[in-house]
Amino acid sequence: MEKEEEKYTKNASMPSDLKYLNRKRILQMIRNEQVVSVNDISEATKISRPTVKKAIQSFEEKGLLVSIGKGSSTSTGGKRPELYAFYCEEVILCIYLEKECIHFTILNMKNERIWEKEVSFCYGDTFEKFQHILKNNIYLILEEAEISYESLYGISLAMEGFIDRNIGIVRFCALAPEWGRNIPIKAWLEELFPKQVIIVENLVRIAGSSLLLEEEYRNKRMVVIYTEAGISACYIDREVFTGRNALIGEIGHMTIDYSDEEVCSCGSRGCFERMVSESRIQKKLKENPKKLSCSTMKQWIESDNLIRHLFEEADKGDKLAKEIVSYLAEMFSLMLKNVAINFDPEIIVIQGKYAYAGEYFKTELKEARKKARFFPEETASKLYYDMRPLRELQKLGGYQELAEMFFENPELYEGNTAE
Numbered sequence: 275m276e277k278e279e280e281k282y283t284k285n286a287s288m289p290s291d292l293k294y295l296n297r298k299r300i301l302q303m304i305r306n307e308q309v310v311s312v313n314d315i316s317e318a319t320k321i322s323r324p325t326v327k328k329a330i331q332s333f334e335e336k337g338l339l340v341s342i343g344k345g346s347s348t349s350t351g352g353k354r355p356e357l358y359a360f361y362c363e364e365v366i367l368c369i370y371l372e373k374e375c376i377h378f379t380i381l382n383m384k385n386e387r388i389w390e391k392e393v394s395f396c397y398g399d400t401f402e403k404f405q406h407i408l409k410n411n412i413y414l415i416l417e418e419a420e421i422s423y424e425s426l427y428g429i430s431l432a433m434e435g436f437i438d439r440n441i442g443i444v445r446f447c448a449l450a451p452e453w454g455r456n457i458p459i460k461a462w463l464e465e466l467f468p469k470q471v472i473i474v475e476n477l478v479r480i481a482g483s484s485l486l487l488e489e490e491y492r493n494k495r496m497v498v499i500y501t502e503a504g505i506s507a508c509y510i511d512r513e514v515f516t517g518r519n520a521l522i523g524e525i526g527h528m529t530i531d532y533s534d535e536e537v538c539s540c541g542s543r544g545c546f547e548r549m550v551s552e553s554r555i556q557k558k559l560k561e562n563p564k565k566l567s568c569s570t571m572k573q574w575i576e577s578d579n580l581i582r583h584l585f586e587e588a589d590k591g592d593k594l595a596k597e598i599v600s601y602l603a604e605m606f607s608l609m610l611k612n613v614a615i616n617f618d619p620e621i622i623v624i625q626g627k628y629a630y631a632g633e634y635f636k637t638e639l640k641e642a643r644k645k646a647r648f649f650p651e652e653t654a655s656k657l658y659y660d661m662r663p664l665r666e667l668q669k670l671g672g673y674q675e676l677a678e679m680f681f682e683n684p685e686l687y688e689g690n691t692a693e
């Protein structure tokens with residue numbers, strides 16, 4: 275994707291490339307606005323009115339916008355301008371393998387949700403059963419949403435596990451270990467939907483790419499860390515990195531303390547996700563029963579939202595909660611230091627459970643990060659906390675990836691017959 279863009283900017287002096295860039299800007303503006311006139315576009319983009327007119331005519335022929343009548347006359351009493359709005363029949367289907375269900379969302383090219391459905395599924399069932407249910411439900415949801423097969427531009431399928439996106443192989447699906455290894459799920463979907471673009475990707479990488487929808491993150495070097503039971507990250511520098519074995523970003527298994535007793539599922543010890551897990555927090559709370567009996571944390575010890583309560587109690591000043599939050603902040607600072615020396619990102623975004631970090635955690639983490647001497651505070655990566663749920667993030671990420679491909683297509687910006 276990046277290469278394509280380079281090519282066009284490098285040769286921007288060539289008329290056809292200039293036309294491509296101009297038309298892309300024009301379409302971008304039409305996509306962002308509710309309604310626009312030729313004048314609006316020309317004024318905002320500084321592209322001449324005849325060029326804008328030609329582009330609009332071409333977009334209309336390609337089914338990317340519609341004329342919606344005339345606006346009110348200008349204050350100087352000029353002619354009433356013709357108004358246009360972005361309109362595209364193509365849609366995107368985002369599928370998310372969630373615990374105990376499969377989640378389907380149909381989005382239009384404006385990133386508006388047009389249909390959403392949840393189908394319960396037991397991942398202990400065979401892969402064949404899954405294929406059967408997935409296939410039938412894709413057809414069913416298209417029918418329910420009254421979307422023709424031809425209008426489906428692409429499908430994004432997101433799940434937890436090791437996924438080799440380039441060849442579309444699921445090395446291991448975390449929800450369904452019984453399915454075995456190296457499942458060619460993309461090839462199967464491509465057979466069913468040969469005209470559609472298919473993306474099969476790790477959930478955290480799809481969720482991370484949702485940030486590329488936002489202007490402030492677009493051209494940044496970033497690490498997006500997702501924290502649930504497991505912890506993994508998505509490395510981005512204008513695009514999401516995968517790595518040779520799709521292992522890039524598995525920072526949950528970064529060794530923080532090899533002398534730690536607990537053996538991780540990966541076979542190692544002292545992995546970051548084990549050091550900051552809920553079970554570790556629980557263990558630390560129970561370490562000293564006397565301390566726990568005087569702590570407000572005693573009411574939350576079995577809570578499903580243990581981490582969130584811990585942050586809240588630390589912010590309220592509970593001594594034991596503060597102690598444990600300080601420890602967690604230190605673990606995070608070690609992980610962040612390792613991320614910095616390997617990738618040196620500008621921005622780090624934390625999503626999931628730790629996105630609910632309270633002020634005490636944030637302050638402690640800031641202090642702990644200062645200890646890493648060769649990272650001056652002013653140039654250290656900026657840390658953001660993103661509390662949006664994964665279900666929303668994977669939709670935005672699926673849209674970002676597929677819409678980007680759709681709107682990058684040079685055919686959309688080619689000349690009309692009149693030229």
Ligand SMILES: [Zn+2]
Nearest residue numbers: 527538540545
């Ligand atoms: Zn591990």
